[in-house]
Amino acid sequence: MKASDFSSISGSQKRRKAIQIIVFLLFRISALICACGLIIVVGFIALKGLSSINWTFLSQPPSNLMTEGGILPCIIGTIYLSLGAILIAVPIGVASAVYLTEYASPGPLLRAIKLGINNLAGIPSVIFGLFGLAFFVIYLGMGVSILAGACTLSALTLPVVISSTEEALRAVPETYREASLGLGATKWQTIYRVVLPSALPGILTGTILGLGRAAGETAPIMFTAAVFFTPSLPSSIFDEVMALPYHIYVLATAGTEIEKTRPLQFGTALVLIMLVLGLNLVAIIYRSKLRRRK
Amino acid sequence: MSGSTDNLLAAISSGESRPRKEKIIRLIFLGIATGSIVTLALIVLFLFSEGIPIFKQVSPHQFLFGKFWYPTSDPPDFGIFPLIVASLLVTTVSSVISIPLGVLTALYLAEIARPKMREVIKPAVELFAALPSVVIGFFGMVIVAPLLQETFNLATGLNLFNASLMLAFMSVPTITSISEDAIFAVPRDLKEASFALGATHLETIVRVIIPASISGIATAVILGMSRAMGETMVVLMVAGGAAMIPTSLFDPVRPMPASIAAEMAEAPFRGDHYYALFATGIVLFLLTLIFNIIAERISHKYRQVGAATL
Numbered sequence: 001m002k003a004s005d006f007s008s009i010s011g012s013q014k015r016r017k018a019i020q021i022i023v024f025l026l027f028r029i030s031a032l033i034c035a036c037g038l039i040i041v042v043g044f045i046a047l048k049g050l051s052s053i054n055w056t057f058l059s060q061p062p063s064n065l066m067t068e069g070g071i072l073p074c075i076i077g078t079i080y081l082s083l084g085a086i087l088i089a090v091p092i093g094v095a096s097a098v099y100l101t102e103y104a105s106p107g108p109l110l111r112a113i114k115l116g117i118n119n120l121a122g123i124p125s126v127i128f129g130l131f132g133l134a135f136f137v138i139y140l141g142m143g144v145s146i147l148a149g150a151c152t153l154s155a156l157t158l159p160v161v162i163s164s165t166e167e168a169l170r171a172v173p174e175t176y177r178e179a180s181l182g183l184g185a186t187k188w189q190t191i192y193r194v195v196l197p198s199a200l201p202g203i204l205t206g207t208i209l210g211l212g213r214a215a216g217e218t219a220p221i222m223f224t225a226a227v228f229f230t231p232s233l234p235s236s237i238f239d240e241v242m243a244l245p246y247h248i249y250v251l252a253t254a255g256t257e258i259e260k261t262r263p264l265q266f267g268t269a270l271v272l273i274m275l276v277l278g279l280n281l282v283a284i285i286y287r288s289k290l291r292r293r294k
Numbered sequence: 295m296s297g298s299t300d301n302l303l304a305a306i307s308s309g310e311s312r313p314r315k316e317k318i319i320r321l322i323f324l325g326i327a328t329g330s331i332v333t334l335a336l337i338v339l340f341l342f343s344e345g346i347p348i349f350k351q352v353s354p355h356q357f358l359f360g361k362f363w364y365p366t367s368d369p370p371d372f373g374i375f376p377l378i379v380a381s382l383l384v385t386t387v388s389s390v391i392s393i394p395l396g397v398l399t400a401l402y403l404a405e406i407a408r409p410k411m412r413e414v415i416k417p418a419v420e421l422f423a424a425l426p427s428v429v430i431g432f433f434g435m436v437i438v439a440p441l442l443q444e445t446f447n448l449a450t451g452l453n454l455f456n457a458s459l460m461l462a463f464m465s466v467p468t469i470t471s472i473s474e475d476a477i478f479a480v481p482r483d484l485k486e487a488s489f490a491l492g493a494t495h496l497e498t499i500v501r502v503i504i505p506a507s508i509s510g511i512a513t514a515v516i517l518g519m520s521r522a523m524g525e526t527m528v529v530l531m532v533a534g535g536a537a538m539i540p541t542s543l544f545d546p547v548r549p550m551p552a553s554i555a556a557e558m559a560e561a562p563f564r565g566d567h568y569y570a571l572f573a574t575g576i577v578l579f580l581l582t583l584i585f586n587i588i589a590e591r592i593s594h595k596y597r598q599v600g601a602a603t604l
Contacts, residue, residue, distance in 0.1 A: 124524025
């Protein structure tokens with residue numbers, strides 16, 4: 001090999017390194033844009049919304065044709081709707097996940113159930129709204145109500161609960177099950193005495209994530225539960241409610257004075273963000289702690 | 295101690311009823327687990343039963359390819375072609391932004407980020423995915439729209455481009471987190487073999503890591519596009535709402551979810567308009583279903599199980 005060959009190799013080596021540096025810079029910039037996106041959106045809304053949040057805003061109903069006052073009915077409505085959705089979705093979701101991880105054997109039935117869950121997760125939220133309207137509101141006669149909204153939202157949160165419960169159940173070591181079965185416990189005793197208790201923290205994480213998801217959704221409750229304005233707080237699950245996401249939408253697009261109520265809109269958006277991101281943050285931190293412990 | 299032994303013995307001797315009880319419990323769980331399929335079936339059933347009647351008024355061809363959507367004029371026009379075009383356009387334009395951004399971020403996180411950075415950026419991306427869509431829509435409406443209007447001197451900042459931009463930010467987290475999982479799962483020995491042959495890190499990424507994780511990346515991209523297509527609040531608030539075929543990137547549009555969400559409240563119950571909106575829902579449902587089935591096929595067929603499958 002001649003000396004010139006070596007120099008060309010080292011030359012191309014330099015070029016290859018230079019290209020790598022440039023392309024990696026591109027990677028870094030992309031990641032920076034993604035991280036900044038969150039900071040910019042949340043930052044802007046926090047900056048503009050913080051001044052309108054005070055005790056009156058959080059504890060009073062809207063007044064003067066929704067141009068003044070607070071958002072108490074919306075906060076309460078959102079809490080009712082998302083808790084209702086979770087109350088329905090968690091038992092069904094946990095039981096489904098138990099079947100999938102503990103009982104099901106590979107085959108067409110398992111594939112069909114998995115296909116159902118995956119496709120349910122991919123359905124656009126407005127389709128859930130249409131379904132809720134046609135099925136819960138009209139066909140089952142629930143009317144526009146907390147119950148109909150919570151049922152619709154539960155269909156949407158079900159895949160979230162199932163997938164995180166599955167993950168939690170799969171993380172339970174196989175030796176736990178074998179030890180329990182070896183002591184003579186039945187499969188069911190093993191599941192509810194050994195497997196479920198050890199998977200409980202993971203299931204809880206999934207529940208919190210589902211709660212956050214349900215609280216932030218707008219389209220599914222537009223035709224099933226939410227209204228512009230209610231003069232009083234809901235007294236039963238058959239009442240219609242105001243909700244935070246819908247309130248933002250209404251104030252920003254159809255309110256009587258859109259410009260005048262901007263501070264209220266920013267305030268409501270900030271409350272919703274804090275609620276949803278707060279729930280997610282709790283879940284993420286909790287989950288990463290759980291993963292580290294293993 | 296002896297008490298519990300007795301219990302155990304009793305339990306064993308009553309072994310006859312134990313398998314039966316176990317069988318019943320198993321069946322109960324199976325029944326509940328089919329809940330997702332039942333829900334999916336009910337969604338399809340009600341979507342179709344409330345949507346099909348519109349085809350007594352207009353033919354499916356007229357409905358899908360009719361260029362005019364004037365559901366409340368007399369006589370009404372039920373042509374959703376402009377809405378379909380709008381949905382496809384916002385999805386395409388948003389993917390042009392979100393695919394490079396999402397995949398490059400995933401590569402950064404999985405390949406070159408230091409663990410500390412990864413621990414900060416990954417949760418940030420996950421949190422971004424959790425941001426309610428109405429908040430993104432609100433942001434696009436109140437902050438991005440005036441900015442666009444002034445910089446490009448437009449009639450309105452609520453348009454195709456703004457909606458695509460906001461949708462891109464909504465689908466980036468989906469694309470990033472699924473592709474990152476796929477890239478992270480590439481076997482270490484493949485990477486080391488490439489290094490041993492003298493390839494740089496970048497060459498290894500381009501020639502080895504990306505080909506090995508391409509099915510996961512493709513799944514991520516398709517799921518991200520499906521999310522953009524079905525997203526409602528953003529296009530409802532930001533796209534501008536004009537039901538016409540756009541001629542420029544800055545024209546207002548009315549994608550299908552926006553049309554359904556905006557008009558459902560005022561459509562008379564079981565009138566033609568109501569049926570037409572459900573039929574639009576069928577089209578939207580089928581389009582996203584196609585995306586989801588393709589994603590499923592890819593991730594199922596080309597699942598990376600080890601170096602041997604390359």
